[in-house]
Amino acid sequence: MVLVFPAIAVLISMGIYAVLTQKNMIRIIIGISIVESAIILLLGAIAYIPEGVAPILDQPYDTVVDPLPQALGLTAVVINASTTAIMLALVIKLYNRYQTLDIHEIRKLRG
């Protein structure tokens, strides 16, 4: 449990750095999806308490982890897939229009 929160911070920072500096659009989408995965890891980590069991109570347990962040994370996972699909469709559309994947080139060609 010691390394989890620094790892989450490092993952979010790396994803945003990739979004800021990379030129290829698909690579920017990869950065965004890594940030989303880090947030899912955060939702899993703040629900965990030591020696807790999973919230599926087929018999009475003493300590159970928090089920609410897990439900929210389940919502987040499905929405990630939808947004990724929409972004990829936009990339295909932009490539058909401008014949390039470089975002600086597209910014120059516009107008």
Added chain:
Amino acid sequence: MIEIILMLLILLLVASAAIALFSKKLLNSIITLSIFSALLVIILIIFQAPDLALAEAVIAAGITTSFFIITINKTEGVK
């Protein structure tokens, strides 16, 4: 004992994220993203969140890779 496994998994997770973000070729990044999701699934299992792990395994390790690969194939075959 499970702490050591968790630390090893998190190191591998950060390493695979670094490969996925800063690799030279685009296809390597997309391929490595599936391993990133698999490591995330194991960490979520250790955190006792089987529902979240199942959704992550289904969507991020399975469907998203096909989306990315068909996008790459469509954006290079136009010329």
Added chain:
Amino acid sequence: MQLTFLILIVLFCAAISFYRLLSGPHVLDRIAAINAIGIMLLTVLVILGSFYERALFIDVALVYGVLLFVDVLVMAKYFGSPDKTEEENQ
């Protein structure tokens, strides 16, 4: 106790296979490494399910095995296409 040692050794094997993922000369080598790492991680999931003694965790391993199969098949299909140029796009 012995199961955690088993998980450590299998994870160590996966970490060795990361070398091929990091520096394969071609993308196909990396896909082979991904297949290997994926099945090792599947085994780790199975051992974890047996370690916590809950049959629910095996479901996750089953589903992950299915989707690893779909994944690697899609990657293999991408390289089987005939009019593939030598250089990949950057």
Added chain:
Amino acid sequence: MKKINFDKVFSFILVSLLGLFILRVLYSVAGEEAARFTADHYINFGVEETSAINIVTAILFDYRAFDTLGEATVIFTAASVVALLLPRHEASMLKTEFTPVVQQSIAFVLPFLWIISIFLIAYGHLSPGGGFSGGVIISAISILIIFTYGYRYMTRRFNVKKLSLIEDIGALAFLTIGLAGIIAGGTFLANSQVGIYPGTPGELLSGGLMPLSNFAVAAKVGTGLSVIFLSLARED
């Protein structure tokens, strides 16, 4: 002499400051022993209130089912936008075929996938899974069919209009199940207040309207993601 890219240096400094800020926030969140009022209520009374063992499914389809409705709307919107946006031209990887060994083996694997998806949907209130995971596995089946037997084979069986019809039926079924809560005198999407066969917790036929909602959401998610993938891979 390499030119220093000041843009990259500036973003690196900015991003590292952001990482330190996130780390500080995370430690302040996780440091205190947070009082878990809602979690304690869900854990202690969730099984007898909703008669579903899996508390996460109980939250998704009973306590906070309105969130699930919004999520289903997001998938619906995504499918519409992707189908509207994409032009028609073919992907070159779909022209090739696998060898007959692979095709025959996939014919073995497909019933296995159907069994897994229906197991996950039907046991959604007893084990991990539920409507979303089972639905996504249904869309994985369609992806496997497209990649193995070609786009034409898939659209001869199920074209986009038929899949969209199934998606609409799923959404309407979920809304109708929600209206049952109002008819029974409760609020919208209140499954446990309806009181239709709550059953004993732990059996397959229990949980009131929760398995029906699972099937509706699974039809919606599976066909929605299938429509998204069919639009991405569309050829003329």
Added chain:
Amino acid sequence: MIIQDILAGFLMISGVIFFLTTAIALLRFPDFFSRMHAASKCLVGGGISIIFGLIIQEGISPLSLRLLLLIIFLLITTPVVGHALTRSAYQYGYLSEMVQDDMKDLKAGNDSND
């Protein structure tokens, strides 16, 4: 009981040896086809040995039935993946000088790739 433990331990250790073989083959072999030759067989062996060891240690329970399902699935899919991957590497033309190409005449004879 002791026999059960010994058998399970033997199977698990053999599975780990299979996995180590896979990792070393991926690390050291010079060619893609030799790497796949080692990897596809030893992966099936390693996975099945470890899961079978877990079944023997567990006895008959819901957990072991699901593990049996997983074994059947691994036996079907992993050779298929190896076959498809190697086949597409051959079609891509990723051959080194060491490989003797026996399928060249076959490929020139009929261009339908069956």
